[in-house]
Amino acid sequence: MTAKLIDDESYVEEYTEDFVGNWDKLIGWDGRRKSESGFFHRLLNAYGVESVADIACGTGFHSVVLAEDGFKVTACDGSANMIERAKQNVVQSGVELVDTRVVDWRELHKAFGPEAFDSLVCLGNAFSHLFEHESRRDALESMFKVLRPGGILIIDHRNYDSILDEGYSTKHEFYYTGKGVDARPVIISRTMCKFQYSFPNGDRHTLQLYPLRQNYMSHLLEDAGFVDVTRYGDFERPYDHYDVDFIQQVAFKP
Numbered sequence: 712m713t714a715k716l717i718d719d720e721s722y723v724e725e726y727t728e729d730f731v732g733n734w735d736k737l738i739g740w741d742g743r744r745k746s747e748s749g750f751f752h753r754l755l756n757a758y759g760v761e762s763v764a765d766i767a768c769g770t771g772f773h774s775v776v777l778a779e780d781g782f783k784v785t786a787c788d789g790s791a792n793m794i795e796r797a798k799q800n801v802v803q804s805g806v807e808l809v810d811t812r813v814v815d816w817r818e819l820h821k822a823f824g825p826e827a828f829d830s831l832v833c834l835g836n837a838f839s840h841l842f843e844h845e846s847r848r849d850a851l852e853s854m855f856k857v858l859r860p861g862g863i864l865i866i867d868h869r870n871y872d873s874i875l876d877e878g879y880s881t882k883h884e885f886y887y888t889g890k891g892v893d894a895r896p897v898i899i900s901r902t903m904c905k906f907q908y909s910f911p912n913g914d915r916h917t918l919q920l921y922p923l924r925q926n927y928m929s930h931l932l933e934d935a936g937f938v939d940v941t942r943y944g945d946f947e948r949p950y951d952h953y954d955v956d957f958i959q960q961v962a963f964k965p
């Protein structure tokens with residue numbers, strides 16, 4: 712039997728019910744709230760954002776936090792398992808969202824129509840799930856369409872420059888703050904990094920991700936028509952190119 716090759720739809724199968732059931736233990740909502748310390752809220756507020764689409768909402772962490780902060784939030788994700796869990800978390804948290812539904816990034820414009828949002832956030836290293844350059848372009852084109860002029864897009868990713876050039880190390884844990892969990896690459900190559908996520912109960916899950924280099928991601932955003940692309944490292948600017956774990960890329964639709 713030959714192994715199935717990774718493609719741009721593989722994420723749907725990778726986020727099994729079991730993995731999704733463990734996801735909140737991995738990110739640890741309280742720890743992540745602390746480590747972000749209002750970064751996204753401050754940034755969106757500074758640009759007068761009212762409506763936000765959390766387009767890789769996963770189990771709903773940012774959707775809930777941003778709704779608590781007063782933004783009008785739409786949550787979507789291409790994984791039905793994630794959306795089901797997000798809906799449960801939204802009910803449990805008591806916030807109200809505008810909408811919560813399954814949408815692939817390449818279909819955002821069909822789902823929501825043009826200029827529907829002041830802002831889009833695509834967080835948690837999600838954009839690494841696309842393996843084809845053309846799929847990344849299609850996804851960014853669709854994101855561009857659903858943003859209003861002047862709107863802001865935030866995409867984050869691991870510091871793959873550091874992983875590829877210097878090997879994996881993590882100094883701080885900003886994103887995966889759950890107790891007793893571990894997230895680390897078991898395969899590192901220029902075209903694919905396989906990460907393993909381990910949990911205290913012995914569960915293990917893997918994700919195959921495309922290692923987005925910092926400059927490549929910024930150029931992709933510019934190529935899609937976004938302007939004023941600015942990068943943060945672990946929520947700060949300026950930052951040391953290699954000495955941060957996660958990169959936040961902020962871009963505007965002119």
Ligand code: SAM
Nearest residue numbers: 722767768769788789790815816834835837840
């Ligand atoms: N943002 C959440 C967080 O930080 O906890 C989830 C991050 S998880 C690493 C990546 C998410 O992106 C998954 O929920 C996955 O289903 C979603 N995703 C991956 N590729 C996608 C695509 N092409 N369209 C829509 N969602 C996608």
